[in-house]
Amino acid sequence: MFTLTAGEVLQVADISRVSQSDPGELIGYQRPEVRRRIQEITEYLDSDQPLLPNPIIIALPSTVRFTRSRGPNADDGIALSGTLKIPLACKDGSKPAWIVDGRQRAMALAAAGRQDFAVPVSAFITDSVDVQRDQLRRLNNTRSLPPALVNELLPKTSMPLPPRQSPSVLCELLNTSGDSPFRGLIRRPSASKNQRRKAVVTDTSLIQALAESLTSSSGCLFPYRNLSNDEAGFTAMWAVLVLFWTAVKETFPLAWGKPPSQSRLMHGAGVRVMGRVMDCIMTPIDTRQPGAGAQVRTELALLAPHCHWTDGTWEGLGLRWNEIHNFPRHIHELSSFLIRTYLQERAAQR
Numbered sequence: 437m438f439t440l441t442a443g444e445v446l447q448v449a450d451i452s453r454v455s456q457s458d459p460g461e462l463i464g465y466q467r468p469e470v471r472r473r474i475q476e477i478t479e480y481l482d483s484d485q486p487l488l489p490n491p492i493i494i495a496l497p498s499t500v501r502f503t504r505s506r507g508p509n510a511d512d513g514i515a516l517s518g519t520l521k522i523p524l525a526c527k528d529g530s531k532p533a534w535i536v537d538g539r540q541r542a543m544a545l546a547a548a549g550r551q552d553f554a555v556p557v558s559a560f561i562t563d564s565v566d567v568q569r570d571q572l573r574r575l576n577n578t579r580s581l582p583p584a585l586v587n588e589l590l591p592k593t594s595m596p597l598p599p600r601q602s603p604s605v606l607c608e609l610l611n612t613s614g615d616s617p618f619r620g621l622i623r624r625p626s627a628s629k630n631q632r633r634k635a636v637v638t639d640t641s642l643i644q645a646l647a648e649s650l651t652s653s654s655g656c657l658f659p660y661r662n663l664s665n666d667e668a669g670f671t672a673m674w675a676v677l678v679l680f681w682t683a684v685k686e687t688f689p690l691a692w693g694k695p696p697s698q699s700r701l702m703h704g705a706g707v708r709v710m711g712r713v714m715d716c717i718m719t720p721i722d723t724r725q726p727g728a729g730a731q732v733r734t735e736l737a738l739l740a741p742h743c744h745w746t747d748g749t750w751e752g753l754g755l756r757w758n759e760i761h762n763f764p765r766h767i768h769e770l771s772s773f774l775i776r777t778y779l780q781e782r783a784a785q786r
Contacts, residue, residue: 437491437515437556437557437558437559438520438557438559439554439555439556439557440554440555440557441551441552441553441554441555442481442545442546442548442550442551442552442553442555443545443546443551443552445492445535445542445545445546445555445557446531446542446543446545446546447524447525447531448494448522448524448531448532448533449492449494449531449532449533449534449535449542450530450531450533450534450535451534451535451539451542451543473540474540474543474544474547475544477540477541477544478544478547478548481544481545481548481550481553482548482549482550486550486553488541488553488555488556489556490538490541490556491538491555491556491557491558492535492537492538492541492542492555492556492557492558493535493536493537493538493557493558493559493560493571493575494533494534494535494536494557494558494559495533495534495536495559495560495561495562495567495568495571496522496532496533496559496560496561496562497523497532497533497561497563498561498562498563499523499532500520500521500522500523500532500561501520501521502518502519502520502521503518503519503521504516504517504518505517505518505519533559534568536568536571536572536575537571537572537575541555602646602650602670602673603643603644603646603647603650604643605670606646606673606674606677607622607639607642607643607646609674610622610642610677610681611624611639615678616677616678616681617678617681617682617684617685617692618637618642618681620634620635621634621635621636621637621693621702622635622637622638622639622642623635623636623637623638623639624639636693636694636695636696636699636702637702637707638704638707640704641704641705641707641708641762642707642711644708644711645707645708645710645711645712645714646677646711648708648711648712649711649714649715652715654715654719655715656676656714656715656717656718656719657673657676657715660672660673672723675723675724676714676718676723679718679721679723679728679729679732680714680717680718680732681714682729683729683732683733683736684701684710684736686733687733687736687737687740688701688740688743688745690746691745691746694746697758698746699745699746700744700745700746700757700758700760701745701746703760703761703762704762705760705761705762705763705766705767705770706745706760708762708767708771709767709770709771709774712771712774712775713739713771713774713775713778716775716778716779717732717735717736717778718732721735735778735782738777738778738781738782738785739774739777739778739781742774742777743774744756744757745757750770750773751773752773753769753770753773
C-alpha cells in the first residue's frame with residue numbers, strides 16, 4: 437500500500453482491456469472506458485474540495501524490489517515500512533504494472549488539472565494475467581446498493597452533483613414539494629408503512645422518464661441539461677414538470693393517485709409513456725407565458741378520448757388497459773401510439 441501522484445499513475449501502470457486475439461482467444465480483462473463517467477470524475481477532482489479515498493488496485497511485476505526501513509519502528513506487526521522500487525516503462529513503451537481496478541479514476545486523474553493529487557494505491561505482485569483477471573472478477577462481484585436507495589440518497593448530499601444525478605433531485609422534489617401533483621405519491625425506500633400505502637408511483641420509473649428527457653435531444657428538459665446545477669436552469673425544469681403533470685392530473689382525475697393495479701397511468705409503463713408525451717407537448721410551450729397551463733390541458737384533451745388507463749382496450753395495440761406492462765416493447769408501442777395520435781389530432785384541428 438502506497439501513494440502515487442495523479443501524474444504518476446499512468447506512468448507506472450497501463451490498462452488492460454477486454455478484447456480478443458485473431459484466433460478468438462480472450463486477451464486483457466477491462467471494458468472500454470466510459471467517457472462520460474471519466475469526465476464527471478475529472479470535473480470532481482478539479483473542484484474545490486475533492487476526496488478520493490478509494491485506492492486504485494494495480495498488479496506489479498516480480499521485478500519490483502522492496503527494501504525494509506531500518507530501526508525498531510519499521511514493523512508494527514501488521515505493516516512493514518520501506519522503499520518500493522518500481523521499474524519505469526521500457527524502451528518499447530510497455531509499462532511494468534497493470535491497473536486491475538480503478539481504470540476510470542486513473543484516466544480521470546491523468547486528465548485532471550491537479551497532477552500533484554495524492555492517490556492511494558493497493559498493489560499485489562504477480563506476473564500471471566489469470567491472477568489479475570481473477571482479482572478483477574472478485575473485486576466486481578460485490579453487491580451494490582439498491583438503485584432505489586441510491587436514488588434517494590443522492591439529493592441529500594451537500595456535495596456538487598453531476599448533471600446525470602439531477603433526475604434524482606427532481607424526483608425528491610416532486611415527492612415533497614407542495615406544488616407537485618406527485619406529493620406523497622412516490623414510493624421511496626425510507627418511507628413509513630403509512631406513507632407506502634399512499635405511494636403508488638415507483639421512483640425508478642419516474643427517474644428513468646426524467647433522465648430520458650434530459651439526455652435525449654428531443655427531450656423537453658434537454659436544453660437545461662448543462663444548467664442542472666444552476667438555479668435558473670433547475671427552476672425552468674421544475675416549471676415544466678409541475679405544469680405538465682398538474683395538467684395530466686386534471687385531465688385524468690379518475691386515473692390519478694390510484695394503485696397501478698387500478699390505473700395504468702400510475703404504473704411504471706404509464707409514467708414512462710407520459711414522460712415521452714411530455715417531451716412532445718412541452719417542447720414548444722413557454723411556461724412563463726400567461727395561460728400556459730390552459731394550453732397544456734388543451735393539448736392533453738386531444739389525447740384523452742383515446743386513453744384507457746383504467747378500463748377498455750387500447751386502439752391499435754390489441755391490449756386491454758391492464759395488459760400494459762413495464763416492458764420496453766409496451767412502452768415503445770404505447771408511446772408511439774399516443775404521440776402519433778396527438779400529432780394527428782392536432783393537425784386535424786388546424
